[in-house]
Amino acid sequence: MDKQTIGQLEAALIESLGLTGEKTAKFFGKAKNIGSDDKLGGYQGVSSANEGNMSLTEIDLENQERILQNLHRYFPWVSISVEERTKDPTDVQAEFYKNDSDVLVQIDPIDGTFCYSEGKNDHYGAIASVLTRAEEGLGRFVLAVMYYPSLDGEFLIANPAGVFREKDGKRTQVSLDESKMLDGKFCTVWVYKEPGKHPQGRLRIGMDNVKEHVDQRDIYANTEWFRRLSNHEIPGFLTQGGHINDHTVAAWMAQQWGADVEYASGDKLDLVPFGDTLKSDESRDPPRDKKGLLIIGSKKNPNFKKYAEFYNERITQSQQP
Numbered sequence: 001m002d003k004q005t006i007g008q009l010e011a012a013l014i015e016s017l018g019l020t021g022e023k024t025a026k027f028f029g030k031a032k033n034i035g036s037d038d039k040l041g042g043y044q045g046v047s048s049a050n051e052g053n054m055s056l057t058e059i060d061l062e063n064q065e066r067i068l069q070n071l072h073r074y075f076p077w078v079s080i081s082v083e084e085r086t087k088d089p090t091d092v093q094a095e096f097y098k099n100d101s102d103v104l105v106q107i108d109p110i111d112g113t114f115c116y117s118e119g120k121n122d123h124y125g126a127i128a129s130v131l132t133r134a135e136e137g138l139g140r141f142v143l144a145v146m147y148y149p150s151l152d153g154e155f156l157i158a159n160p161a162g163v164f165r166e167k168d169g170k171r172t173q174v175s176l177d178e179s180k181m182l183d184g185k186f187c188t189v190w191v192y193k194e195p196g197k198h199p200q201g202r203l204r205i206g207m208d209n210v211k212e213h214v215d216q217r218d219i220y221a222n223t224e225w226f227r228r229l230s231n232h233e234i235p236g237f238l239t240q241g242g243h244i245n246d247h248t249v250a251a252w253m254a255q256q257w258g259a260d261v262e263y264a265s266g267d268k269l270d271l272v273p274f275g276d277t278l279k280s281d282e283s284r285d286p287p288r289d290k291k292g293l294l295i296i297g298s299k300k301n302p303n304f305k306k307y308a309e310f311y312n313e314r315i316t317q318s319q320q321p
Contacts, residue, residue: 012070028116240294248272
C-alpha cells in the first residue's frame with residue numbers, strides 16, 4: 001500500500017473513532033452490560049468467572065456502527081473485521097462484507113468494555129487497524145490507531161514511520177528510550193497457575209507462585225497496556241490467544257515503538273490471520289492469534305526469557321500422553 005493511501009486511511013480512522021468519544025465518556029460506568037444477548041454475536045454468554053473477557057454494551061454497538069458509517073463515506077471498498085453483531089450485521093456491515101479487498105480494516109469499538117461498563121477504572125479505548133493481504137489467509141499490519149476518550153481525546157498512532165501521540169491536532173513521535181525501560185514483572189491477565197484450558201481456549205501456563213512472576217494488576221485493556229508501555233510505566237506485557245484486532249494490534253504497535261516482540265517459540269510477529277472465518281450459519285468469527293504466548297518488552301529484562309521457558313515447558317507437558 002502506498003504512503004498516500006495509508007495517510008488517507010489514517011485520517012479517516014482518526015475522524016471515525018473521534019466521533020464516538022463524547023457519548024462513550026458520557027456513559028462511563030452507566031452503560032448496561034448486554035453481553036448475554038445471543039442474537040447479536042460478538043461477545044455473549046457472560047459468566048461471573050469470565051466477565052472481563054465477554055462484556056458487551058449498547059455503546060459498543062452504537063460506536064461500531066458510527067465508525068463503520070463514517071468509514072464507508074471514504075473507503076467503501078475495503079474489507080472489514082469487527083467484534084460485534086457478527087450474527088446479525090447492520091446494513092453498512094453487510095455492504096462491507098460484500099467486498100473481497102486486499103485491504104482489511106479491523107475495529108474494536110471499546111477495548112476494555114468490562115472496566116468501562118462497571119466504572120472500575122478508565123482503562124478503556126477504541127482500536128482500529130489496517131492490514132494488507134500478503135498471501136492467502138495472511139496479512140501484515142500497516143497502520144493502527146488507539147483512541148482514549150477518557151484522556152480528552154488522545155490518540156496513539158502506529159504507521160510505517162513509527163508511533164505518534166496526537167491530541168488537539170498536535171502530533172509528537174513516541175519512541176522507546178532504553179534508559180527509561182523498567183525492570184521487573186510484565187503485566188498480564190492471561191497467565192494462570194493451573195494447567196488445563198481457559199474457557200476461551202487459552203492455554204494455562206504452569207508457573208509456580210504465579211503472582212511472584214507476573215504483574216496481575218487490574219488492567220484488562222490492550223489500549224492501557226500499550227499506553228503505559230509507551231510512557232515507560234510498565235516493563236512489558238504478555239498476551240495469548242486474543243483477537244488480532246486488539247491483542248495482536250497492541251503487540252504490533254509496541255514493535256513499531258521499538259519494543260522486542262516475540263512468541264515464546266522465538267518467532268517474530270509478522271504475518272497474521274487475515275479476515276473473518278465464515279461459519280455454516282453465515283455468522284462470522286473474527287480471527288484470533290493462535291501462535292502461542294506473545295511477549296512484549298525488552299530482551300534485556302531476564303523475565304522475557306523466563307516467560308518463554310515457562311510457556312514452552314507447559315506446552316511440552318500438555319503434549320505428553
